[in-house]
Structures are given as C-alpha cells and as structure tokens.
Amino acid sequence: MSDIFNVGTYSFKSRLIVGSGKYKDFQTTKDATEASEAEMITVAVRRVNITDPGKENLLDYIDPKKYTILPNTAGCFNAEDAVRTLRLAREAGGWDLVKLEVLGDTETLYPNVVETIKAAETLVAEGFQVMVYTNDDPIVARTLEEVGCVAVMPLGNPIGSGRGLANPFNIRVIKQRANVPIVVDAGIGTASDAAKAMELGADAALINTAISEAKDECLMATAMRDAVRAGRSAFLAGRMQKRAFANASSPTEGYIWD
C-alpha cells in the first residue's frame, strides 16, 4: 500500500523528519540519519568560522542529493532575522522548502507566534514553501494555514525537552481542522511518543534530540522509524472503541460444562 507524505510540491515515503543537531560527530549524524530512513533532514544556517573556513562541514556527510534539506531558522527571535536566514539558505542550496521557527524566549523556546505569522507572510510571498513550527494552538494553526504555509508543525512540548505530547487533544483538534499536513515537532522523547503523535493523526513527526541524545543513536533512530510507521498504520487502521468494562475475547458459548 502506498501512503505518500505530500507536503507542498514534495512527496516522501517516510513520515519521519529528522534533525541534525547535537550529535557528537558528523559520522554519527550520518549513521543515525541513514538508520532512521528519513528522507528529510533539518539544518541550521550559521556564520562560517572565518578563522578556519575550510573545516569539515555537515553537508560533507549528509548528501543534499540524497536527502531533502530543510533549512531552519533556529535561534531567530524576530521575523526579520528569520526571513534573512532563509533567503541565505535558498541561495546556498537552492532549497525552497524551509522550516520557519521564530522563538519567544531562551528559557522555554516557545514560539513567538506574532513574529512567526509576520515571517510566514513574507516568505510565502517570496515563493518559499514554509513548514512552520508553532504552538499547539488550533486557532494559530489555522491562521498559519491561511497565510499559505504548506505544513503546520505544532510542538508536542518544548524543544529538546523529551517530555512527549503535553496536549494530545489539541494535536487532534489541529489535525481535524487542517487542510495542510500537520507535523508534530518538538517534545518527542521516545518511540511511544512518536507512535502516539501518529496515532492522533499527525502526518509526520520531526525528531532530533530524542535520537541525538540517545545512548545508542542508531538504535533509537530505527526505533523512531518503526514507531512512526506503527503509529501511522494504527491511525489508518482505525482503532477499536474503548469500553468501560471487559469484553471477552473468546466465545461465551460451547463451554464443556454447559
């Protein structure tokens, strides 16, 4: 059965998007990314170290011909910086599919949705396909869709917290009302969190720290691969109704003592 993840003009077999941050080295980034079987990977845009410009680079290990590179705006706290960052990313690699995130403060890393919406409007007008990180707020999610974002990516919990899904109900509400893909971004800490996100109907999950900070990064990458698949299949299969009390699984007739 084909179950393609379409986002903007792009199509993917995998519904797992991985990050490339916080790995101990580039080789592990590469190995874990391969193990995840993800096709899309986020990257950050930063100044070249001008005292050592020729040093090894992430893209020496993560081949942009093999993966869809999703440049992000991590660390941006206003719309202007986010737009500048993604204009640079598009020039560097020709990438038009981007991850917009505009943060509100350094402690919570919660999004500043006012600046996020402003940046999204500009980027959409400039032809970017914007996948946007946001709060788990159904009203804001809809606004971002109306602005023209190609995917809305509500957080499960704060970035890097690994706390799972704070508000599963909101994720479901956002998904039920959306006409663009919904990606749970941030907060996923282990495989069951990823499966849960997919069971709620999320179209994909974006996972970084849960993999890069696992003791065995590659094994966790495969766990996330499998969890996303399992959760997706369970969602498509349609789960049974919950009951208040037991309901025997074996026939309740033909007993030998009848």
Added chain:
Amino acid sequence: MSESIAIQLNGEERSVSASSLTELVEEMGLEQRMIAIELNLEVVPKSQYDVTGLKEGDRIELVHMIGGG
C-alpha cells in the same frame, strides 16, 4: 593584487585583498562549499559574485549549513 580594504566579515573587522565576492570566496578557500553571502543585508546571487565589488566598510555575512533541529 589590489590593496587590502577593511570590511566587517561575519561580525569581525577583517582586512581583505579580494576585490570581488568571487575573490573573497577564493581567499577563504570556500569555492567548493554550499555557502551564501549577504552584502549589507542583501543576499547576493552566486551569479553576481564576479561582478560584485567590495568597498571599505562593507558588512558581509558568509554562512553555511550546520547541524540543527
């Protein structure tokens, strides 16, 4: 080789002898890298590097991709 000029490169005062962005990229040894350049807050397309000169006090941001989530 032209005389060196003082520019702001990635937030640092820097004296460079490059007279165009192409020469600056060569001076940094970044010809083969996926980079992008912002000159005084405007992104410069790669096709313009040859014809984009540098002048005293220019503010240049030279970026690449690194790990991030």
